[in-house]
Amino acid sequence: MxxxxxxxxxxxxxxxxxxxxxxxxxxxxxxxxxxxxxxxxxxxxxxxxxxxxxxxxxxxxxxxxxxxxxxxxxxxxxxxxxxxxxQGKSGELRIGFTTTGLLVDELSEPLKAFRRQFPAVRVTLSEMYSQQQFTALLNEDIDVGYIRVTPGTTRDGLNIRVLRRDQLCVVLPDDHPKAACKTLTISDVKEEPFIFYPDTAGASVPDKVRRMCQKSGFTPYVVQEAAEVLTHIGLVGAGVGVSVLPRPIDQLKPKGVKFIPLAEDDAELCMAIVTRKGENNPRTLNFLRLLTGVNAGKSPG
Known part of the structure; x- marks a missing residue:
């Protein structure tokens, strides 16, 4: 016919x-x-x-x-x-992000701009830990990842572009003897019980903290595991232990806790945008172009 x-x-x-x-x-x-x-x-x-x-x-x-x-x-x-x-003006764009990803302008501003410019594109947001996003990208389950990485991180088959660097902070109860300190080292809290992400979560923070502890000559005593940022903060406020979390979580200004920056030079994690090498998905390319324009002039530091 x-x-x-x-x-x-x-x-x-x-x-x-x-x-x-x-x-x-x-x-x-x-x-x-x-x-x-x-x-x-x-x-x-x-x-x-x-x-x-x-x-x-x-x-x-x-x-x-x-x-x-x-x-x-x-x-x-x-x-x-x-x-x-x-032309990437319709279809679906799948974005993975870490728990703190939506707190940073480097994600929220390009996302708003993309929705305005491409209203017919369905944007699907999936909250994932770092390792989960790496796997999802390689399996083509997501198109873009906003991932917490340590400086210098590389992955075969993926492009990793650092957008910003965030200081790691010790999170203490606000009545803790060290809560008034302007900075701390990881050694300053080596006797404290720690709240960690579960090893199975694939989060970047616990790996970084363990390496810092090892470098300072001690193994952290993990009293409690928690998968969510707000759970960490709640447990710290309840006096269960201390945690190490990256900025900009402190912008939430949670009650009952203090965020004290770690003084070590390497006490930072990067927020990176990650895509597959050779990516030709037009929606992904449009998003990357918008991100470059929105974040132009911003330093990763």
């Missing part, structure tokens, strides 16, 4: 007269009749009841009028829809 057959059929259905329909289509009446007969044979049904006096639609013909108009409408819309997909 060709689209011209649909147009021929609809012309006859509207005129209910083969000669007038042929004139409307600027073709001869016999070829038009032949085309309609061929269409009926292809479909296996009669579309018109023909007599010497009149032409009328059959029940199947009335139903086919609806479908034919719908198919022609879809065919006329299809080029624009395909162009929109090819």
């Amino acid at each position: 060709e689209f011209r057959h649909l147009r021929y059929f609809l012309a006859v259905a509207e005129e209910l007269h083969f000669t007038r329909a042929a004139e409307k289509l600027n073709i001869g009446q016999p070829p038009l009749s032949q085309q309609i007969q061929a269409l009926e044979q292809e479909l296996g049904v009669l579309l018109f009841n023909r007599t010497r006096r009149k032409v009328a639609l059959t029940e199947a013909g009335e139903h086919f009028v609806i479908k034919a108009r719908e198919m022609l409408r879809l065919s006329s819309d299809l080029p624009a829809e395909l162009q929109a997909i090819a």
Whole structure:
């Protein structure tokens, strides 16, 4: 079946007269009749009841009028829809982010700009730990990752671009003897019980903290594991232990706790945007261009 057959059929259905329909289509009446007969044979049904006096639609013909108009409408819309997909103006963009990702302008501002410029693109946000995002990117389950990484992190098959560096802070109860300190070292809290992310979570913070503790000559005593940032803060406020979390979580100004920056030179984690190498998804490329424009002039430091 060709689209011209649909147009021929609809012309006859509207005129209910083969000669007038042929004139409307600027073709001869016999070829038009032949085309309609061929269409009926292809479909296996009669579309018109023909007599010497009149032409009328059959029940199947009335139903086919609806479908034919719908198919022609879809065919006329299809080029624009395909162009929109090819230009990244429709479809889906899947973004992974860490718990603190939405607290930083480097994600929230490009995201708002992208939604404004490409309103027809469905943006799917998935909260994931760092290692989960790396895996999801390689498995093509997400298109973009906002990932906490240690400086110098690399991954085969992935582009990692650092957007900002965030200081690590010790989180203490506000009545802790060291809560008034302006800075601390990790050694200053080596006797404290620690609240850690579970090893199975794939978060970047516990690996970094363990390396810092090892470098300072001690193994942290983990009294409690917690998978969520707010749980860490709540447990610290309840006096269960101390935690180490990156800025900008302190911007939330939670009650009952103090964020004390760690003084070590390497006491930082980076927020990076991560994509697959050789990425050609137009929605991803549009997002990266917007991100570059929105964040122009900002230093990762």
